Each structure stands twice: as structure tokens, then as C-alpha cells.
Amino acid sequence: MYKLFLCLRYLRRRYLALVAVVAVALCVAMVLIVVSLFDGFLYKVEHAARGLCGDIVVDGYSISGIKLYDEFIVYLKDEVPEVEAATPVIYTYGLLRVGSRTNTVQICGIRLPERLAVTQFQRDMFVQDGWKNTSFDPPLEHLISRTERHMELIESIIQRESSKPDDKRDEHLLHRLYAAENNSARQREMLITVSLLRKTLEMKRRELQAEQAKPAGLRNDEKIRQLTERMEEVTEWLGKNFRPPEKRVILGLGLANMSFRTPDGDTVRLVTPGRRAVLTILPLGRGSSTTITPNTATFTVIDDARTDLYIIDSNTVYVPFETIQELTDMGAEYSADEDKPGVIAIPARCTQIQIKIKPAYASDSKLIKVRQKVNSAIKKFADNNPFFAGAIPADAQTWREKQAKYIGTIEKQRAVVTIMFGVISLVSVLMVFAIFHMIVTQKIRDIGVVRAVGGSAGGVMQIFLGFGTATAMLGSAIGLTGGYFFVRNINEIEDWMSNWFGVRVYDREVYLFDKIPNTVEPMTMLWLAVGALVAGLIGVLLPAIKAGRMQPVEALRYE
Amino acid sequence: MSKRMLDARGLHKSYRMGRVNLHVLRGVSLSVEHGEFVAVIGASGSGKSTLLHILGLLDKSDKGQFILDGNDAAKLSSRRRNRIRCRDVGFIFQFYHLLGELNVLENVMIPAKVNCSTIGWLGRRRRAGTQAIELLDRLGLKDRLKHRPGELSGGERQRVAIARALINKPKILLADEPTGNLDSKTGLRIMELLKTFNDAGQTIVMVTHDRNLAAAATRTIGLRDGRLK
Numbered sequence: 133m134y135k136l137f138l139c140l141r142y143l144r145r146r147y148l149a150l151v152a153v154v155a156v157a158l159c160v161a162m163v164l165i166v167v168s169l170f171d172g173f174l175y176k177v178e179h180a181a182r183g184l185c186g187d188i189v190v191d192g193y194s195i196s197g198i199k200l201y202d203e204f205i206v207y208l209k210d211e212v213p214e215v216e217a218a219t220p221v222i223y224t225y226g227l228l229r230v231g232s233r234t235n236t237v238q239i240c241g242i243r244l245p246e247r248l249a250v251t252q253f254q255r256d257m258f259v260q261d262g263w264k265n266t267s268f269d270p271p272l273e274h275l276i277s278r279t280e281r282h283m284e285l286i287e288s289i290i291q292r293e294s295s296k297p298d299d300k301r302d303e304h305l306l307h308r309l310y311a312a313e314n315n316s317a318r319q320r321e322m323l324i325t326v327s328l329l330r331k332t333l334e335m336k337r338r339e340l341q342a343e344q345a346k347p348a349g350l351r352n353d354e355k356i357r358q359l360t361e362r363m364e365e366v367t368e369w370l371g372k373n374f375r376p377p378e379k380r381v382i383l384g385l386g387l388a389n390m391s392f393r394t395p396d397g398d399t400v401r402l403v404t405p406g407r408r409a410v411l412t413i414l415p416l417g418r419g420s421s422t423t424i425t426p427n428t429a430t431f432t433v434i435d436d437a438r439t440d441l442y443i444i445d446s447n448t449v450y451v452p453f454e455t456i457q458e459l460t461d462m463g464a465e466y467s468a469d470e471d472k473p474g475v476i477a478i479p480a481r482c483t484q485i486q487i488k489i490k491p492a493y494a495s496d497s498k499l500i501k502v503r504q505k506v507n508s509a510i511k512k513f514a515d516n517n518p519f520f521a522g523a524i525p526a527d528a529q530t531w532r533e534k535q536a537k538y539i540g541t542i543e544k545q546r547a548v549v550t551i552m553f554g555v556i557s558l559v560s561v562l563m564v565f566a567i568f569h570m571i572v573t574q575k576i577r578d579i580g581v582v583r584a585v586g587g588s589a590g591g592v593m594q595i596f597l598g599f600g601t602a603t604a605m606l607g608s609a610i611g612l613t614g615g616y617f618f619v620r621n622i623n624e625i626e627d628w629m630s631n632w633f634g635v636r637v638y639d640r641e642v643y644l645f646d647k648i649p650n651t652v653e654p655m656t657m658l659w660l661a662v663g664a665l666v667a668g669l670i671g672v673l674l675p676a677i678k679a680g681r682m683q684p685v686e687a688l689r690y691e
Numbered sequence: 692m693s694k695r696m697l698d699a700r701g702l703h704k705s706y707r708m709g710r711v712n713l714h715v716l717r718g719v720s721l722s723v724e725h726g727e728f729v730a731v732i733g734a735s736g737s738g739k740s741t742l743l744h745i746l747g748l749l750d751k752s753d754k755g756q757f758i759l760d761g762n763d764a765a766k767l768s769s770r771r772r773n774r775i776r777c778r779d780v781g782f783i784f785q786f787y788h789l790l791g792e793l794n795v796l797e798n799v800m801i802p803a804k805v806n807c808s809t810i811g812w813l814g815r816r817r818r819a820g821t822q823a824i825e826l827l828d829r830l831g832l833k834d835r836l837k838h839r840p841g842e843l844s845g846g847e848r849q850r851v852a853i854a855r856a857l858i859n860k861p862k863i864l865l866a867d868e869p870t871g872n873l874d875s876k877t878g879l880r881i882m883e884l885l886k887t888f889n890d891a892g893q894t895i896v897m898v899t900h901d902r903n904l905a906a907a908a909t910r911t912i913g914l915r916d917g918r919l920k
């Protein structure tokens with residue numbers, strides 16, 4: 133009876149007990165925050181890397197690329213049953229010009245319906261967000277409605293900003309918002325015109341068909357001529373202002389000057405679908421030429437996409453595979469020998485093959501085994517196909533191996549964070565231990581009294597074990613709650629801090645993601661609660677055992 | 692009751708301080724009958740507290756035999772020792788040793804709580820409470836029940852300690868210089884109190900360095916050179 137009574141009394145009256153609770157809470161919160169952020173980053177990196185290049189990647193050795201890729205993919209699916217899908221990709225570099233802005237970009241040539249089976253490309257898109265059938269040719273009305281929604285968003289931000297008092301209002305932001313609204317409005321008008329002209333074109337075509345279907349005597353040749361002329365005009369205008377699907381580009385969301393984030397975290401686009409974009413590409417595919425003349429082509433911006441990896445999103449654009457193959461001179465080359473017309477001298481090439489493995493084999497350890505199978509398939513295929521053998525692709529790599537190259541920095545960051553985390557948890561355990569030790573030591577005289585009036589050694593220990601448990605539980609409950617809300621709202625907190633102190637803790641240029649990950653794993657919380665309890669118990673156990681072993685007199689005389 | 696309350700024969704106790712062996716008790720023999728009030732008088736450092744701790748089962752002697760109320764101290768299990776300490780012995784410490792987190796009433800109730808299981812306590816709580824208040828009333832602390840030890844004077848603290856020692860109605864009360872830290876007037880008042888308890892049949896062994904206080908006792912023994920004289 134006295135055990136519980138004293139335990140509760142110490143909790144209520146000891147100032148140090150409060151310190152212990154606060155200390156446990158702080159430690160638990162700190163570790164929870166660090167671990168959650170760390171895990172979140174790692175998860176995002178892995179997710180992004182995997183979503184970027186599939187499970188297994190085959191790179192070409194040289195700039196001239198991988199030949200016979202389509203044949204190889206067919207062969208591979210046959211040879212390695214674990215392969216679910218595969219798609220060729222071309223990576224190259226070039227200049228992107230939109231309006232008066234020019235960016236150097238990485239250009240990624242993809243086959244759109246096909247690539248979706250290998251990697252994710254439907255997340256966080258402007259128009260086709262979450263669509264299962266992302267393409268370079270989404271319906272026009274979606275482009276228009278999405279643009280209109282975006283204009284509403286901009287309008288609401290403008291309202292919010294301009295309703296602020298003069299000294300709080302961000303004029304620079306307003307200026308950019310007006311520019312964005314202007315662009316969107318113009319783009320919307322353009323899209324509507326395209327839509328109208330397409331309808332006109334369709335109408336004229338039907339009229340023409342009807343006219344042509346008339347018997348020869350009744351046919352009005354003048355009308356046919358006029359219709360044809362008019363249709364040509366419209367087609368030309370459309371071709372210039374809204375290019376066909378093979379001349380469309382999807383921008384990475386994060387390209388400099390193409391979008392920005394407001395302090396409240398809304399993404400505002402300065403470039404929206406329908407915009408004309410000019411790509412200038414060096415045709416590196418042809419190994420033989422000594423001088424390289426850049427190829428330039430005009431595209432229509434159709435959408436934007438995000439991988440969450442800032443280094444990718446800030447400089448990547450996506451264009452149709454076959455188009456970029458042509459622009460990089462990686463298409464098939466035909467024999468110059470006039471006796472053999474139509475004979476391929478050099479087959480078309482890609483720079484990378486991305487492979488998706490069936491989910492059952494996608495774990496890290498299984499993936500390595502599959503990767504070995506892919507490698508032997510490459511060798512076997514090369515033995516039978518001299519073209520393929522001409523430039524044997526590099527060994528296949530799992531996404532994790534590939535990622536090491538892609539984003540090696542994150543590995544270093546991970547090491548730093550791991551060490552940091554180790555030190556923090558050690559310090560936390562020691563701190564909890566030290567505080568509890570201190571409390572018990574301070575109470576040794578009390579222990580002597582309780583022992584002197586007949587309390588057993590075990591009973592005395594129970595008082596402090598109960599005390600330790602209660603403190604640790606209370607502390608970790610507070611800490612977990614606090615840590616949880618901190619992590620969940622970390623982006624808001626960061627925004628708030630940058631507003632107040634004018635420093636961006638989380639510089640989006642430096643870090644990989646444009647948002648700080650804010651997920652908290654329930655398992656982490658459970659482990660932390662258990663950890664705090666164990667640390668607290670160990671902290672009280674040692675001094676409690678020491679106190680229990682003392683003769684009452686020793687405890688009473690303890691200074 | 693033919694059995695003696697307490698019977699000690701040739702108790703020895705020494706403390707090892709590094710290389711020096713401090714031989715504090717060198718064969719102390721002492722018998723106390725039921726209802727006696729024995730005062731042991733000795734100079735500071737003569738080993739009075741050491742002796743009293745052994746008599747209260749708070750410490751063990753190195754050598755010698757000690758029988759408390761028919762129980763041989765050397766043969767007691769730690770469980771039995773705890774039980775006897777709780778029920779049969781009341782101890783007044785030289786330095787009060789009250790628990791700072793508890794108020795006066797709670798301090799006094801601690802031995803009663805230790806004496807009971809949780810369920811037993813639920814049944815006895817009220818009675819133990821009234822008993823404690825009665826006791827504190829007799830010691831003149833009725834209006835101090837909710838005070839913490841830190842808010843009391845030395846004499847008041849000593850009286851709380853006495854109440855705590857008596858709450859379980861022990862067979863023997865061991866008092867270690869109960870007036871040592873008090874002025875002589877307060878000291879005399881405490882002595883009178885002990886005397887009234889003794890008159891009511893309470894066996895008391897008290898140690899002190901003050902001969903004048905020993906007057907209240909029924910028997911006085913001197914402690915010198917580790918022996919009772």
C-alpha cells in the first residue's frame with residue numbers, strides 16, 4: 133500500500149520528477165522527429181528513384197546507345213519470366229526555350245503508355261494527375277478546365293495577398309501572381325481557339341466530303357477549292373500553335389522560372405499547357421560526324437510532372453521517344469549501298485532500358501538474383517545478335533545500385549543522420565538514466581526511513597520502479613504527441629520560421645525534395661515508447677537495487 | 692510475563708575506516724524488562740546510536756547474542772526482521788528523518804501503511820487515521836496535521852517523529868537523543884511526554900549525553916569505552 137502512495141507522492145511533489153518527465157518527453161520527441169524525418173527522406177528517395185527508372189536498369193556503354201532494344205525486350209520477357217514490362221528510354225541534354233527563358237535541361241525520351249507499366253508517371257501531374265493512361269495527348273477540354281482551375285487558385289491567392297495591410301503585403305509576389313494569371317489567361321484563350329478551330333475543321337471536312345460525294349454534274353468545284361483552301365489554312369495554324377502528339381513536351385515541375393511556390397506552399401505555374409517550347413538538341417547519336425550541328429524543334433507544352441526529386445524535377449523534360457530518337461540521330465540508318473535499298477546499316481538505338489519486375493520478386497534480395505538473370509540474358513542475346521554485341525550494354529543494375537550513382541549525396545547524408553541519430557538516442561538514454569539515478573539517490577534517506585519502519589527491500593524497489601515507469605510513460609506520451617504534431621506540421625513550421633526570421637532552414641535548392649517529408653510511422657512511436665520505458669526502468673533499477681541492498685542504517689546515514 | 696523484553700550479551704561492533712579499525716562496541720550486555728524506562732548515557736561518539744540501531748534491528752552486531760522479545764536476532768529471516776521492525780519496535784531518530792514530501796499526518800501514518808496489505812489498508816484506513824490524529828493531539832500537534840516537516844520547528848518535528856514511532860503500538864520504543872537538538876525547556880517537555888507513555892506501560896530505551904534528562908528514566912546506565920558501566 134505504502135508503495136503506491138509514496139510513488140504517487142514523489143511524482144506529485146518532486147520537482148525533479150517534473151524535470152524527468154520533461155526530459156523524457158524532449159528526448160522522445162527529439163528522437164521521433166529525427167527518425168521520422170530520416171525515414172521519410174529515405175522512403176522518398178527510394179520511392180522517387182524507383183519511380184524514376186523502374187526496378188532494373190540497363191544502360192548503354194557508349195553514347196551511341198543500345199541497339200535492337202525492342203527485339204531484346206521481347207527476348208528478355210521470354211527468357212526472364214520475372215520481368216513484367218520493359219521500355220526503352222533516351223536520355224540526352226539540350227536547351228529548352230519557352231518565351232524568352234532558356235534552360236539547359238535533361239531530355240528524357242519516353243514511350244508513354246508503355247512507360248507507365250514500368251515506372252510511375254501519373255503522380256503530381258498538372259493535367260493528368262492520377263490518370264491511369266497518362267499520354268502526350270490528353271483531351272483538350274481537360275487542358276482548358278485545368279487551366280481555369282489554376283486561374284482560380286491564382287485569383288484566390290491574389291485576393292488573399294492584396295487584402296493584407298500595406299506593410300505586410302508582398303508586392304513582388306503579387307507582381308509574379310499577376311504575370312502567372314496573365315499567362316494562364318492567354319493560354320486558356322489559345323486552347324479555346326484550338327478547340328473551336330478543330331470543330332470548324334471537322335465541319336468543313338464533312339462539308340467537303342458531302343460535296344465530293346455529289347455526282348459529277350452537281351458538284352461545285354469552286355466550293356471544294358474554297359473549302360480545301362480554308363481547311364489548309366486552319367490546319368496550318370493548328371500545326372503551328374498546337375502541335376501534334378509527337379511534338380509535345382511534359383515539363384518537370386521545378387524548372388527555373390517556370391513555376392514558383394508561394395510562402396503558403398501553393399504551386400503557381402508561369403508556364404501552362406499550350407505554351408510553345410523550343411528544344412535544341414545535340415545529335416550525339418552519330419558517332420562518325422566530326423562537327424555536330426544542333427537540331428531544333430518546336431513543341432507544345434502539354435503537362436508538367438513531378439518525381440519529388442528536386443534534382444530531377446528542376447531540369448528534366450519529357451518528350452516522345454521516337455521524336456527524340458530522330459532529333460538525336462539515334463534512329464535507324466539505312467545502307468548507302470544503292471544495290472541494297474531499305475537495308476538497315478545501323479539500327480535505331482536508345483540509351484537505357486528500364487525494366488519492371490513482378491511485385492513478388494521486387495524485394496531487394498530477390499531483385500539482385502533477377503538482375504543476374506537479366507545480365508545473362510544480355511550476354512546470350514549478344515551472342516546471337518552481332519548488332520547488339522557491337523555495343524554491349526552495361527551490366528544491368530537494380531534501382532538501388534543505380535540510385536547510388538544518381539543521388540550519391542543522399543548516402544552521405546544518410547550516414548551523417550545515422551551517426552547523429554545514434555548519438556541522440558544514446559544521449560537520451562543516458563539523460564533519462566542520470567535523472568532517475570539522481571532522484572533515487574536523493575531519496576536514499578527516505579528509503580532508510582521506510583526500511584526502518586519495516587518496509588522490505590523489494591517494496592522500496594517497487595516504489596522507484598513504479599516511479600520510473602510512471603515518469604517514463606507520462607514523458608513518452610507527451611513527447612510522442614508533441615513530436616507527432618511537430619513532424620506532421622513541419623512544412624508549416626518551416627514556412628512560419630522563414631517568414632519570421634527570414635531564413636529558409638530547408639532550402640529547396642539544396643535538398644532533394646520540395647517538401648519536407650512529414651510521415652510518422654506508428655511502429656517508430658511504439659519502439660520509442662518501449663525504449664523510453666526501458667531506459668527509465670534501467671535508470672531507476674540500478675540505484676533502487678543499490679538502495680534495497682543497504683542496511684537501513686546505511687541508508688539513513690547516506691549523505 | 693517472565694520473558695525479558697530485550698536481552699543483549701557481549702555485543703561487539705567495529706567500523707573499518709581504511710586501515711584503521713574503529714572498535715565502537717566492545718562487549719555490551721544489557722537486559723531490559725517490560726515496562727522499564729532505561730537511559731543509556733554516553734559522550735558524543737561513544738557508540739550510543741550504534742547500540743540503539745542494533746537493538747532496533749536496523750543494523751547487525753559483529754559478535755554477541757541479542758534476543759528481542761524472545762527472538763534471536765541472528766536467526767531471523769529478513770522478512771521477520773522487517774515485520775518486527777514494523778510492529779514491535781518504535782524508533783525515534785536522532786535527526787527526525789521525516790519524509791519531506793509528506794505532511795505531518797501522512798508521515799505518522801507511514802508505519803501503519805507499511806504494516807498493511809493494500810486491501811487490509813482499505814479496511815483499516817479510517818481507524819488508523821483517527822488513531823494518528825488522537826496521538827498527534829496528545830502530542831499537541833492537532834492543528835499542524837497538514838503541515839510539511841519543513842514548516843515545523845525542531846520540537847514539533849521531534850514530536851511528529853515520536854508519534855510515528857508509536858503509531859503501531861510497539862512493544863519497545865527506542866529513542867536516540869530525543870532532545871538532542873532542542874532547547875532545555877522543550878527537551879524537558881519531550882521527556883515528560885516520554886515519561887507519561889512509560890507510565891502507561893510503554894517500554895523505552897533512550898540514549899542521551901545529558902545526565903539531567905536521564906532523571907526521568909527508571910534506570911540509568913553509562914556507556915564508556917564501548918562497554919556499559
Ligand SMILES: Nc1ncnc2c1ncn2[C@@H]1O[C@H](COP(=O)(O)OP(=O)(O)OP(=O)(O)O)[C@@H](O)[C@H]1O
Pocket residue numbers: 689706707708713715733734735736737738739740741742785900
Ligand atoms: N557507518 C559508519 N562508518 C564508520 N564509522 C562509523 C559509522 N557509524 C558510526 N561510526 C563511528 O562510530 C562511532 C560511534 O558512532 P555513534 O553514531 O554510535 O556515536 P554516538 O554515541 O551516537 O554519538 P552522538 O552522541 O554524537 O550521536 C563514531 O566515532 C562514528 O564515527
Ligand SMILES: [Mg+2]
Pocket residue numbers: 739740741785867868
Ligand atoms: Mg548518536
